[in-house]
Amino acid sequence: MLHRIGKVGRSWIPLLVAAVLAVVPLSMAVASLCVWRNPDADIKEFFGGGTYRTVLATVGNKKARIEQRIGQKLDPDELQLKFWPVVRNGQRVGTVASHLGKGDYGAIEVVVAIVDPPNGPAKIKGVKIQRDRERYRSALRSATFLNQFKGKQATSTLRVGDDINPAHPQAMGASKVVALSVKKLLVAYEELNIASK
Numbered sequence: 001m002l003h004r005i006g007k008v009g010r011s012w013i014p015l016l017v018a019a020v021l022a023v024v025p026l027s028m029a030v031a032s033l034c035v036w037r038n039p040d041a042d043i044k045e046f047f048g049g050g051t052y053r054t055v056l057a058t059v060g061n062k063k064a065r066i067e068q069r070i071g072q073k074l075d076p077d078e079l080q081l082k083f084w085p086v087v088r089n090g091q092r093v094g095t096v097a098s099h100l101g102k103g104d105y106g107a108i109e110v111v112v113a114i115v116d117p118p119n120g121p122a123k124i125k126g127v128k129i130q131r132d133r134e135r136y137r138s139a140l141r142s143a144t145f146l147n148q149f150k151g152k153q154a155t156s157t158l159r160v161g162d163d164i165n166p167a168h169p170q171a172m173g174a175s176k177v178v179a180l181s182v183k184k185l186l187v188a189y190e191e192l193n194i195a196s197k
Helices: 002-010 012-023 039-047 060-070 143-149 174-191
Strands: 055-058 080-088 091-103 106-115 123-129
Touching: 002 143, 039 080, 039 091, 039 123, 060 174, 080 174, 091 174, 106 174, 123 143, 123 174, 143 174
Parallel strands: none
Antiparallel strands: 055 080, 080 091, 091 106, 106 123
């Protein structure tokens, strides 16, 4: 169809692209929500197996409280978050959530497993990176780095240089992305009362 429009008619295409980019914030170009790519393998790794369902939680009037607790604004696409409660042998054994953050070399997709101890607040059972293109990806995906998150709660600082060591001295940015993703998901889990959903 474009071949019929001619030279003058085609000149509107760059203007249309520019108009769309002007309306859509750059932060939306890198969505914070991401697909959970390997649910069966992750459930086996984190919980020894089980089944899951999807809970779509709207941030609503909890937005300001979540932002206060994480120390920054939520991304524009974080008005609804997905959580996946996991059931094994008829009992809820935990919840999985995923998040996409912007690393130095593209998207970093983080998967977080959360558990609710009987007499305590929710805490991290495990964290893994399901996709990234970071230069120091081996260090970012290492047990040395990711195991630091185990047992952390929503009240934990979860800040690189504070209670989390960077994956590598040259991977400060990527390490901070992972830490913030974990913090966001854990705080949202608590504020949105996902344990009861």
